[in-house]
Amino acid sequence: MATIVQAIAFGGPENLTTAEVEPAAPGPGEVRVEVRAAGVNPIDLKVYGGAMGADPANLPMRLGFEAAGVITEIGPGVDQNVGDEVIAFRISGAYASEVVVPATAVVPKPASLGWAEAGGLMLTGATAVHLLTATAVGDGDTVLVHGGSGGVGLMAIQLAALRGARVIATASPRRHAALESLGAEPVTYGDGLLERLQAMAPEGIDVALDLIGTDEALETSLALVADRDRIATIANFGSAPTAGVKVLGGGPGADPGTEVRANARPELARLAGEGTLLVQVGATYPLTEVAEAHRLLAAGRADGKVVLLP
Ligand SMILES: NC(=O)c1ccc[n+]([C@@H]2O[C@H](COP(=O)([O-])OP(=O)(O)OC[C@H]3O[C@@H](n4cnc5c(N)ncnc54)[C@H](OP(=O)(O)O)[C@@H]3O)[C@@H](O)[C@H]2O)c1
Structure with a gap:
């Protein structure tokens, strides 16, 4: 049985x-x-x-x-x-x-x-690959990850760093050391986030990935990233679509990225197997x-x- x-x-x-x-x-x-x-x-x-x-x-x-x-x-x-x-x-x-x-x-x-x-x-890894693919993250980009300490966030940080990006990620203070160990610069979310991010990246942020769906995540992303095609969310199916950012996953009107996610599996397995992706x-x-x-x-x-x- x-x-x-x-x-x-x-x-x-x-x-x-x-x-x-x-x-x-x-x-x-x-x-x-x-x-x-x-x-x-x-x-x-x-x-x-x-x-x-x-x-x-x-x-x-x-x-x-x-x-x-x-x-x-x-x-x-x-x-x-x-x-x-x-x-x-x-x-x-x-x-x-x-x-x-x-x-x-x-x-x-x-x-x-x-x-x-x-x-x-796989679920978090393939979602992270979809996010990075949709926003064309590459060498030299500064990437902001909202919700860096969650399952998807931990994958997105590592995969963005592997593509040569600088990664800034929001998390609770107790999780900052874990994010640093993966190559991200952690920042606490909540009141004053926009000012903290502006101080960390005075030259600007190229890509923002919203894994949380809060108003704060969307508003700071819109304020910091000039190109809305390089802002993506997997958790905001309310206000994000009207803001012109990319909405990914299974929500209404979202891009499911079925093929991108399925095709990501062998590479995710390879990276995890060799210890490059934890x-x-x-x-x-x-x-x-x-x-x-x-x-x-x-x-x-x-x-x-x-x-x-x-
Ligand atoms: N659309 C899709 O295809 C798709 C795919 C996968 C997941 N998702 C969705 O994406 C979300 C994240 O998934 P997950 O697996 O990463 O979740 P998770 O592992 O449960 O992580 C949630 C994280 O949210 C953080 N958090 C809580 N409040 C926050 C805030 N106000 N600002 C920033 N971070 C905050 C927490 O960080 P601290 O502990 O540091 O506070 C926690 O680490 C979920 O809603 C999930 O359903 C969507």
Whole structure:
């Protein structure tokens, strides 16, 4: 039997439960993966939180968009082999001890990469690649990252630095040392942010990435970056579209960047495998403690990726 996590009602983490189900057999073009780690992301809380819709027909709802594990069975027409260690993204129902997924959703996991790191790499990493691609971040750019200490922020900082950019990133003071260790110049968000940024970059900022969606993030970005094509948000689906900045992801009118994100997977795996791109894991939980994992993330106390280890 396979253990799965499901939301049995819309609302908070108290609605999460585990169940035992008969595992499905992989069909043509599919593989079965024994999950060793599944990344936890804010979108996982949002899909059953109610704000994105609360159609009872969608219950019970499986959760999780990324996992790492070992292929245990292959369907017809598949190039992978039983025993391959893989990272699966983007998939549905990753919070499980086993998943059956399209073979096209998996890429090889570098042997040097830990399971928790592999399980928490792709959603944030691919989102960061999409942000940097959409704003054409390159050598010599000064890049402002709003929300640098979150999962996406930690990836965006490192990938922007690898492209030769100077990175300034907002975070709480307790997270500044972690950001510095990745090559960013940290700055505290909140009152006076614009003045602090102007002092840090008197010659101006070329690119702003909003990973938070606050008015402060949008307003400082608009004030500091002349070219609106070089401002992108993944979290502001309200005022950002009318401000003429790039809106990325799954929100209304946003650019989903499906191809860019899918194509980013092999390079992300390579960089993480060679240790050039670090996945900072903040906390791990078994599937049975998924509600605690979600409470930690919702409280903003994760300090790195939260990962489920079945
Ligand atoms: N559209 C897409 O494709 C897409 C993809 C991935 C994620 N997202 C969304 O992007 C957001 C970030 O995702 P994530 O995975 O990075 O989240 P996360 O790991 O939960 O990080 C959230 C971060 O927000 C920071 N923060 C809280 N209030 C802030 C403020 N007022 N100003 C600046 N930073 C603040 C916290 O920093 P401190 O701890 O330093 O205070 C925390 O590190 C979420 O809303 C998520 O749903 C969208």
